[in-house]
Amino acid sequence: MAHPLTHDDPAHLGPYRLVARLGGGGMGTVYLGRSPRGRTLALKTMHRDIAQLADFRTRFQLEADAARVIGEHHGALVVDADPLAETPWLATEYVLGPPLDEAVSLCGPLPEATTRVLGSRLCQALSQLHSSDVVHRDLKPSNILLTATGPKVIDFGIARAAGDDRLTRTGAAAGTPAFMSPEQATGQEHSPAGDVFALAGVLVFSCTGHGPFGTGQTADLLYRVRYGEPDLTGVPQELARLLQRCLAKDPQSRPGAGQLAALLHDGDDAEFADHLPDAVHAEILRRSVAVWDVRPARSAPPPEEPAETHGRPSPAMTSRRRLLALAGGGLVAAAGAGGIWAWTRPSGSDEPPSASTPPPAAPASAPEPNWQFKSSDSGAPTPLLTERRVGVVVAGGKLTLLSAGGEVVGTEADVWSAAADEGRIHGLQGDACELAVLEEKTGRFAAPVADVRDLLGSDVTGPQVAKILAVHKGTVLVREEEGGLRRTCMALDAESGKKLWRGKISHEAVVVAKAGELLVLASASDGEVWAIDVETGKEAWSRKFSLGYGREIRTSGADTEGNLYLNLDEIIAVRAKDGKTRWRFGKGRAHKAESSDLAEYGAPVAHDGTVYALESGNGVVALDLASGKLRWELKLDVASRIPLDAVPVVGDRYVYFPSGGTSLVTAVDVKKRRAAWTSVGADKEAIPELAWHRETSQLVVATDKRVFGLPLK
Structure with a gap:
């Protein structure tokens, strides 16, 4: 329920003293706090990096406004807020009751009568929101607290005015897949009818312990929400018929919140507490007592790594280490020629690491692969991941489907793209x-939905006909592979094969990112980068950058804020929606690539408020996502020759940098700011393509010789 504060948590937010942590996530942290008069409160903050972004600060203000709209009867009373503070915060009453998901987990599914009165009360809460033109957009069991006086709806982090989609285009989260409406899952307007759809899913969970569309990977959940029938197993028959209406794919077919409240009401006007099972009452009482047992506590800071000297550190070394720790620095170390070493220095300083410090131990070897697949076919394999399958490789026209253990479960011949x-x-x-x-x-293709050669009007057969450039938002973008410099490009509906639009596109164009409704493309010949609307084919924006011929721009895709990071002679942060530059990094730094076959910067990757990239001749640079300023840097010998097409990936703990030769992959621990391990490759093994498979916690590595999975738990 409550956890000690960390060593770097603030002691106060405004006038409120922080006592413990209640939870946290990618956006911010929730604390247990006390007012000067002893009132217990929940205080929500944003991570400082996110708070620097105007869109997210606006979102925080809207969250506070929506929480006030719903009021204390149906939500947590807003006591105070300061959305303009350096770290914005929102203080609400501390609700004495478990979230619905925890209540069901502890006490079992709720009886039909309880579920009906719960639904009726939640309809009243939604009606109050909708009457003020506010939609919640993330109604789910964990956002509903059960109290003796009734349910309370919380967490309005993505609530907004009906019809206003400005903040959904920032790349922020747009809901929880298992409880999204079909229209929300496809990026369309989430109206009050969408909240009704989500509420029906919550009520299915209340009386069964499972959601209407099961569990699993996000993509599968969204597909079921859009096209699948809800699983109402275990829902009482009469209630199931009602919830079936609320779960209709067409928003117009769903009842409104007010109408649903009347349909759920069974004529019993007893107090809400009278409908709660005894086990839920007991949990509410336990929490009411436990909150006063929480005593202020703070975890100790992580211990400093001892200086690797043969004797006691000198006072000068100790002072320097403390100064570096306070400045957010890391281990001060050096290594001999060819080693991997780390240092921390002020941005722009050319001061080398202390020569008196002995070298750190070399990074460990990579974990042994879970499995390995070697293809006898020509051509480099490419990993394509799904929920249940770790890798699909296309080599020599043969597609091989692998299981999570690397076993071949299906093959298809003559697959050209x-x-x-x-x-x-x-x-x-x-x-x-x-x-x-x-x-x-089955590991086999379903019946084809389109004859691409016929649609292109081509008389060419085999692999020269066409190539899939990308699949995005249910649209397959295909380009013909024979012809002039500008070739026919078509967009096909992935389900029906229907042609959506047709145009011309450079034969050198490659898709480098997906962002909202846009596909971002780049050309190797002239440094041009542009974006097209995947639904219409219309160009949204176009820019040209100075780039040597044959030097392709590579990216790791758009981040959650909707930004791209381009690796040119500088790292350039570009807004995906309009192509405008946010910041640049690298001017004046010594990082010249040895030849045109190598990159001055590797493809950057963004994670948790920081952008990571390899810098030629130096190593890893870690940049502030909002400003592009250098946070820290780490020397890596693999940065002496950065391949043009090496794209890193981010896992739960490490950033994985690919390279060619004997060091295939280097895992960098970004918290400890050191190289954790290196995966050794075979002689002349090509630069790998990496894919992070979260479902099985594996890093899939594909070279020209093999595909293998590294365990990362």
């Missing part, structure tokens, strides 16, 4: 270049 999106594999197969989707259960 394939791409994955939302956990589904789409491929072009056969002489007619037919578009089809791969079925995971």
Whole structure:
């Protein structure tokens, strides 16, 4: 319930003393606090990095406003807020009751009568929101607290005015997949009818312990929400018929919140507490007592790593280490030639590491692979991930489907191009270049939905016909692979194969990122980067950058804030929605690549408020996501020659940097700011393509010789 404060948590927010942590996530932290008069409160903050972004600060203000709209009867009373503080905060009453998901987990599914009165009360809460033109957009069991006086709806982090989609285009989270409405899952307007859809899912969970669309990877959940029938197993028959109406795919077919409240009400006007099972009452009482047992506590800071000297550190060394720790620095160390070493220095300083400090131990070897697949076919394999399958490789026209353990579960011949999106594999197969989707259960393609050769009007057969550039938002972007410098490009509906639009596109164009409704493309010949609307094919923006011929721009995709990070002679942060520059990094730094075959910067990757990239001749640079300022840097010998097409990935703990030769992958622990391990490659093994498979906690590595999975738990 409550956890000690960390060593770097603030002692106060405004006039309120912080006592403990209640929870946290990617956006911020929730604390237990006390007012000067002893009142217990919940205080929500934003992470400082996110708070620097105007869109997210506006979102925080809207959250406070929405919490005030719902009021203390249906929500947590807003006591105070300061959205303009350096670290914005919101103080509400501390609600003495468990979230619905915890209540069901502890006490079992709720009886039908309890579920009905719960739903009726929640309809009243939604009606109050909707009457003020506010939609919640993230109604789910964990956002509903059960108290003796009734349920309370919390967490309005993505609530907004109906019809206002400005803040959904920032790249922030837009809901919880298991309880999203179909229209929300496809990026359309989430109206009050969407909240009704989510409420129906909550009530299914209340009386069964499971959601209407099951569990699993995000892509599968969104697919079921959009196209699948809800699982109402265990829902009482009469209630199931009502919830079926609320779960209709068409928003117009759902009842309104007020109408639903009347349909759920069974005529029993007893107090809400009278409907709660005894076990839920006991949990409410336990929490009411436990909150006063919480005593202020703070975890100790992580211990400093001891200086690696043969004797006691000198006072000068000790002072310097303390200064570096206070400045957010890391271990001061050096290594011999060819080693991997780290240092911390002020931005722009050329001061070398202390020569008196002995070298740290070399990074450990990588974990042994869980599995390894070697293809006898020509051509470099490419990993394409789904929920249940770790890798799909296309080599020499043969597609091989692998299980989580690396076992071959299916193969298809004559697959000339394939791409994955939302956990589904789409491929072009056969002489007619037919578009089809791969079925995971069978490892085979379903019936084709389009004859791409016929749609292109081409008389060419085989792999020269077409290539899938990308699959995005249910649209497959295909380009013909024979012809002039500008070739025919088509967008096809992934489900029906219907042609959506047709145009011309450079033969060198590659898709480098997906952002909202946009696909961002780049060309190797002239440094041009542009974005097109995937639904219409219309160009949203275009820019040209200074770039040597043959030097492709690579990115790790758009981050959650909707930004791209381009690796040119500088790192350039670009807004994906309009192509405007946010910041640049690298001017004046010594980082010249040895040849045109190497990059001055590797493809940057963003994670948790920081952008990481390899800098030629130096190592890893860690930049502030909002400003582009250098936070810290780490010397790595693999940065002496950065391949043009090396794209890193981010896992739960490490950033993984690919390279060629003997050091295939280097894992960098970004918290400890050191190289954790290196995966050794075979002689002349090509630069790997990396893919992070969260479902099985594996790093999938694909070179020209093999595909293997590294365990990362």
